[in-house]
Every structure is written in C-alpha cells, then in structure tokens.
Amino acid sequence: MPVVIPSAAQRSAARAAEAEAEAAVGDGGIGKRALATPVESAAVRKNARARLRLVPGLDGLRGLAVLAVVIYHFFGDVLPGGYLGVDMFFVLSGFLITSLLVREFRVTGRISLKDFWVRRFRRILPAAVTVLVICTAIVAAIGGDLAVGIREQFLGTLFFVNNWTQIATSQSYFADNEIQVFAHYWSLAVEEQFYLIWPLLIAGLFIVVRRYPRRVPIIVSVVLAAASAVAMWFIYTPGEDPTRVYYGTDTHAFGLLIGAALSLIITSTHSDPAADSWPSSRRAGAIAAQVLAPLALLAYLAQLIFMTDDLEFTYRGGLMLTSVLGALMLWGVVRDARPLTWLFSTTVMRWLGQRSFSLYLWHWPLIMILIALFDSKREHAWVWGLVALPLSFLLAEISYQFIENPFRRGGYKKAWTTYWASRPGLAELRYGFAKVAWPLVPLLVVASLAGVVYGVVTSSDKTQLERDLEELQQLNNSGSTPAPEAAAPTTTAKKTRPMPRGPEITAIGDSVMLASSAALNTRFPGLYIDAAVSRHYTAAIPIVQELKSTGQLRDTVFLGFGTNGAAFPGQLDELIDAIGPDRTIVLSVPYGDRDWMPGARAEVIQAAKDHKNVYIADWCTHAQSNTSLLRADGVHPEIEGADQYALAFQYALQQYSNYDKNTSTQCAV
Numbered sequence: 227m228p229v230v231i232p233s234a235a236q237r238s239a240a241r242a243a244e245a246e247a248e249a250a251v252g253d254g255g256i257g258k259r260a261l262a263t264p265v266e267s268a269a270v271r272k273n274a275r276a277r278l279r280l281v282p283g284l285d286g287l288r289g290l291a292v293l294a295v296v297i298y299h300f301f302g303d304v305l306p307g308g309y310l311g312v313d314m315f316f317v318l319s320g321f322l323i324t325s326l327l328v329r330e331f332r333v334t335g336r337i338s339l340k341d342f343w344v345r346r347f348r349r350i351l352p353a354a355v356t357v358l359v360i361c362t363a364i365v366a367a368i369g370g371d372l373a374v375g376i377r378e379q380f381l382g383t384l385f386f387v388n389n390w391t392q393i394a395t396s397q398s399y400f401a402d403n404e405i406q407v408f409a410h411y412w413s414l415a416v417e418e419q420f421y422l423i424w425p426l427l428i429a430g431l432f433i434v435v436r437r438y439p440r441r442v443p444i445i446v447s448v449v450l451a452a453a454s455a456v457a458m459w460f461i462y463t464p465g466e467d468p469t470r471v472y473y474g475t476d477t478h479a480f481g482l483l484i485g486a487a488l489s490l491i492i493t494s495t496h497s498d499p500a501a502d503s504w505p506s507s508r509r510a511g512a513i514a515a516q517v518l519a520p521l522a523l524l525a526y527l528a529q530l531i532f533m534t535d536d537l538e539f540t541y542r543g544g545l546m547l548t549s550v551l552g553a554l555m556l557w558g559v560v561r562d563a564r565p566l567t568w569l570f571s572t573t574v575m576r577w578l579g580q581r582s583f584s585l586y587l588w589h590w591p592l593i594m595i596l597i598a599l600f601d602s603k604r605e606h607a608w609v610w611g612l613v614a615l616p617l618s619f620l621l622a623e624i625s626y627q628f629i630e631n632p633f634r635r636g637g638y639k640k641a642w643t644t645y646w647a648s649r650p651g652l653a654e655l656r657y658g659f660a661k662v663a664w665p666l667v668p669l670l671v672v673a674s675l676a677g678v679v680y681g682v683v684t685s686s687d688k689t690q691l692e693r694d695l696e697e698l699q700q701l702n703n704s705g706s707t708p709a710p711e712a713a714a715p716t717t718t719a720k721k722t723r724p725m726p727r728g729p730e731i732t733a734i735g736d737s738v739m740l741a742s743s744a745a746l747n748t749r750f751p752g753l754y755i756d757a758a759v760s761r762h763y764t765a766a767i768p769i770v771q772e773l774k775s776t777g778q779l780r781d782t783v784f785l786g787f788g789t790n791g792a793a794f795p796g797q798l799d800e801l802i803d804a805i806g807p808d809r810t811i812v813l814s815v816p817y818g819d820r821d822w823m824p825g826a827r828a829e830v831i832q833a834a835k836d837h838k839n840v841y842i843a844d845w846c847t848h849a850q851s852n853t854s855l856l857r858a859d860g861v862h863p864e865i866e867g868a869d870q871y872a873l874a875f876q877y878a879l880q881q882y883s884n885y886d887k888n889t890s891t892q893c894a895v
Contacts, residue, residue: 296615299589300612316479317556319482333498352633363674401819424482739814783809
C-alpha cells in the first residue's frame with residue numbers, strides 16, 4: 227500500500243491535538259470544552275473516527291435477552307416473562323447508538339447522519355430482508371391460514387412499520403394462536419423508527435446547547451422516557467388485549483430512551499478518538515455499579531419468572547422497571563462489576579449475543595412453519611420447540627457468518643465483489659460443499675423473490691375459519707340451514723316442565739355461536755339465530771330491543787358472548803332486564819386464552835346466581851376438557867366441538883326443565 231507522508235501543517239495540527247488530549251485526560255475529557263469542536267484540521271477530523279471500547283459482557287447481555295425471548299416463544303410456560311428480553315435489547319440499542327453519536331460529535335465536531343444511517347442499513351437490512359424474503363416464499367408455498375395477510379406483513383416489515391401494521395389490523399401478540407409469522411419484527415420496527423428520529427434530535431441538541439452538553443440532552447431523554455411510560459400507563463385498559471401499548475413506538479420507546487440517558491451520563495466527551503468511551507472517573511460511581519448491578523440482575527431474573535404478560539402491573543410500571551434494571555445491569559457490565567462480567571463474558575453467552583440478531587430473526591418464523599406443516603392444532607407445540615431450537619442456532623450461525631459479517635464489515639459493494647470473486651471454475655466444483663453450493667445462491671434468490679411475488683399477489687385476507695363463518699352467516703341469513711328432527715328430551719320421574727323447543731328459542735351471539743349454528747339447528751330445529759363475527763355484549767342490547775318491539779323475541783333466549791371482551795360494568799344486567807324476567811335466558815360461559823376470559827366467565831356465573839330466570843351453558847368446561855374439538859386458533863369449535871357447544875345449551879335447558887340450576891364451572895374465574 228502507498229505510504230502517505232503528512233505535510234508540515236498537518237503534523238503541526240496533530241501535535242496540537244495530542245497536547246489538547248493530554249491536557250484533558252485528568253478529568254476524563256469532561257470539562258468546559260466538552261462536546262466543543264476540536265482544533266484538528268479538517269483533514270484530520272475527516273479521517274478520525276471514534277470507536278467504542280470493546281466490552282465482551284455486552285455480547286453476553288444480548289445473549290441473555292435473546293435466550294429469554296426464544297424460551298418464551300418456544301416454551302412459554304417455562305419462562306412466562308421471557309418477552310422482557312426485548313426490553314433489554316431496547317436498552318442496549320439506545321445506549322450503544324447514543325454512545326456512538328456522542329463520541330462522533332466530540333471527536334469530529336459533527337454527526338454525519340448519512341454515515342450513521344448507512345451503517346445501520348449495513349447492520350440490519352441484509353439479514354432482516356433475507357429472512358423476510360425466504361420465509362415469505364416458504365409461507366406462500368405452504369398457504370392456508372399461515373399465509374393469511376402475508377401481503378400486509380411483508381410490506382409492513384419491509385418498510386419497518388410492522389408494529390403499526392399489526393396494530394392497524396388488530397393483531398394480538400398475546401393470543402397464542404393468532405400471532406403472525408413476522409410478528410417478532412415489531413421490535414425491529416420500533417428500533418428503526420428510533421434510529422431515524424433520535425440522531426436528528428440529539429444532533430440538534432448538541433449543536434444548540436454546547437454550553438451544557440450533558441445536562442439538557444439527559445433531561446430531554448429522561449422526560450421523553452417518562453412520557454412514553456405514562457402513555458403506556460393511561461392508554462392500557464385492564465382486562466383488554468395490551469397489544470396496542472406493547473407494539474406502539476410512542477408507548478414502548480422508554481427502554482431505548484433510558485439506554486440513551488445512561489449513555490449521555492457515562493460516555494466520554496474526550497476529543498481524542500482513542501479515549502476510553504466509558505471512563506471510570508469517579509470511584510463512588512464504580513462502587514455503586516458493583517453493588518447495584520448484581521441486585522438488578524437478580525430482580526430482572528425474578529421478572530422473567532414471575533412477571534407474566536397479563537398482569538396490570540406489567541403495563542403500569544413493570545416494563546419501565548425492567549428497562550431501569552437493564553440500564554443498571556448495562557452500567558455494571560461497562561464498569562466491570564462482578565459477577566456480571568464473569569457471567570456475561572463466558573463463551574456461550576458471547577456466542578449467543580453475537581448471533582442474537584440472526585437468532586431473533588429466524589426462530590419465530592421457523593417454529594410457525596413447523597407447526598403449520600406438522601401440528602396445526604398445536605397439540606405438541608413444545609416438541610416442535612425442541613426441534614426448532616437447534617435449527618434456529620444453525621440458521622443463526624449461517625446468517626451471522628455469511629450475511630451479517632460480510633455486509634457489516636465491508637458494505638454492500640465489497641460483499642458482492644467478494645462473493646463474485648469467489649466464483650469457482652469447472653474443476654473447483656468437484657471440491658468442497660461451499661464451492662458446489664455457490665451456484666445455488668442466485669437460484670435461491672430468484673426462487674425466493676418469485677415466492678414473494680406469488681405470496682403478495684395471491685395473499686388471502688381471510689383465514690379458513692373466517693371463510694367458513696361467512697358461509698354459515700349466509701346460510702343463516704337465507705334460512706337454508708338444515709334442521710333435522712330434534713333429539714328426544716331427557717325426562718326424569720320427578721316434577722318437570724316442558725323443554726323449550728327450537729321455534730321457542732332466539733339465539734344471539736358472536737363468532738363462536740356462528741361457528742356452531744349448524745349444530746344448534748340440529749339440536750333445536752327451528753330456532754332463530756343472529757350471530758356474527760367480532761360481536762360484544764354491546765351489540766346484543768339493540769338486537770334484543772328490536773326483536774322485542776316487533777314481537778319476534780321468543781320465550782327462551784340463548785346468549786353467546788365473551789369471546790371479544792367481558793361486559794362493561796352493569797351491561798349484563800341491562801341486557802337481562804331488556805329481555806325481561808318472563809323469559810328464560812341461557813348464557814354461554816366463554817372459552818379462550820384472552821386476558822379478560824376469567825372475568826367474562828365470572829360475570830356470567832354471577833348473573834345466573836343473581837337472576838332466577840338465568841342459566842349457564844358451560845361451553846368452557848366442554849372446550850377445556852378436549853381442546854382437539856377446537857380449530858387452530860384455540861377458540862372456535864370444529865364440527866365435533868360445535869356439537870358440544872350446542873350440547874352445553876341443551877344441558878342448561880334440562881336444568882330449567884328439572885327445576886335445577888348449576889352455576890359451577892371447571893374453568894378459572
């Protein structure tokens with residue numbers, strides 16, 4: 227390589243810079259000139275590049291975070307709080323990104339937004355887009371419910387707005403059977419949105435407040451973090467699905483901002499590019515890190531075990547606490563606190579951390595694809611978790627070595643040049659798997675892109691369940707649902723009253739009742755059914771009032787609700803009063819894995835206790851005792867399950883006929 231000899235002017239400027247650096251070492255580079263533009267020449271500033279100190283324990287922290295998330299997704303019962311690994315990622319990202327910005331500004335006197343975003347794209351895009359393209363092609367080939375909404379998933383993920391796309395389409399992160407194949411990209415979207423906005427804000431702050439280079443940026447980051455946590459607190463509604471506040475950039479950015487605040491507090495503002503990025507200038511601070519960091523680790527591990535995703539505390543301070551604990555652990559690792567340094571510097575933890583990005587990208591689509599192919603009802607999901615775990619590690623290693631590293635270290639052009647230069651000759655094709663596999667790369671790219679196009683163009687917006695429900699809705703509206711003879715009612719020797727028959731029954735409900743409408747017609751031929759998708763109790767009251775006002779409300783009323791939320795305070799009593807005390811009412815006890823289900827079941831049972839004319843149809847116990855009766859979403863019944871749903875109503879009518887009432891259920895309330 228040619229040797230460049232600096233000019234006399236450049237040598238003089240360099241000596242002046244060295245003298246300035248030596249003068250600033252005494253206070254760790256934190257003085258009155260902190261963050262002021264150094265006096266180096268333009269040429270020296272252009273070629274100088276601040277680098278962050280290598281801290282092996284930071285890789286280990288990433289390893290802990292990704293391990294928690296993988297265990298949560300594969301074996302949720304083992305680590306109910308494993309989702310908190312994402313918050314650790316947020317704290318790390320906010321800390322490291324802000325540290326880079328602080329060091330760049332101090333060393334060069336400016337922040338190159340172009341260079342920053344190019345580095346981020348090199349780091350994230352190659353692996354993220356590769357996984358997205360390959361998995362979209364595979365999902366499109368598999369089809370079925372797994373491919374529902376793949377168009378929106380692909381485009382939302384490609385443009386890093388996956389979190390808002392899922393919020394807009396009412397997807398849930400906490401309903402086990404409804405998570406999309408690219409749901410995990412939500413956190414990457416939040417980070418990318420942060421990477422777009424934060425450098426602009428921090429660069430502006432550094433320029434405007436040179437006199438107080440630390441104080442104002444720290445205050446801004448802390449205030450924004452507090453605002454984000456407060457927004458999560460107030461937007462979250464107990465008993466409802468928390469996906470909106472969990473996915474929202476506005477309500478879940480506090481982890482990134484807390485990491486940024488920690489960086490602004492401890493990152494060096496020394497103008498020397500070789501200066502320690504996180505100097506330990508105060509003994510008291512080092513001692514505090516040694517004490518607090520291990521305690522924070524213990525508290526974080528306790529959260530992983532005990533802080534489930536359905537607790538009100540989780541969204542009203544719990545996640546904020548997780549981020550603070552993550553910042554304390556990060557502080558301890560940077561300050562070489564024991565035993566954190568030993569734990570997170572081990573080979574296994576560092577290996578996991580270095581491959582955490584690729585492991586995070588691959589693990590969720592992999593388990594979703596395996597379950598879709600071999601276990602659509604998730605009866606043995608943990609078995610596929612055991613299968614997916616080593617496969618995820620293998621794919622992460624391949625992705626890390628051959629996608630992440632080449633693009634991150636050399637950029638797009640060099641990565642492509644290196645790949646093209648490695649093309650083998652005809653003779654070399656006889657030796658080595660790597661040489662033989664080389665021509666498969668363009669074929670894989672073409673096939674994947676073709677699969678993406680096919681998947682995006684042919685994507686269905688409705689699951690098989692939704693299509694079946696639409697067909698049942700049309701049959702109910704047309705009155706063409708078959709209605710065979712009713713089964714003979716059960717009779718006993720004791721005093722009884724006649725069992726209500728189909729023409730005496732009005733049934734009003736949600737999609738679970740709609741999915742069971744044929745079975746209800748079989749057991750109660752001639753009943754009137756008004757059931758629809760995504761219905762809440764709110765919709766039932768005007769329906770009852772309309773039927774009653776036109777004289778069409780029959781003597782016995784079936785109500786099947788709760789799947790889409792518990793009743794609002796006083797709403798169930800209002801509905802019962804609207805039907806009237808002279809009619810027999812049967813309320814379905816709902817089944818599902820939603821957070822509000824225990825409350826929804828409890829209010830149904832309480833209504834039966836409070837009103838003499840109200841009985842319960844314990845659908846929940848029927849479903850819970852045999853989940854194979856349910857479709858893949860774990861909520862709606864298959865054909866056999868629909869018969870059990872109708873049977874639950876028949877049992878309730880038998881109680882009415884026998885002057886009996888049972889208000890117990892085997893389900894949690």
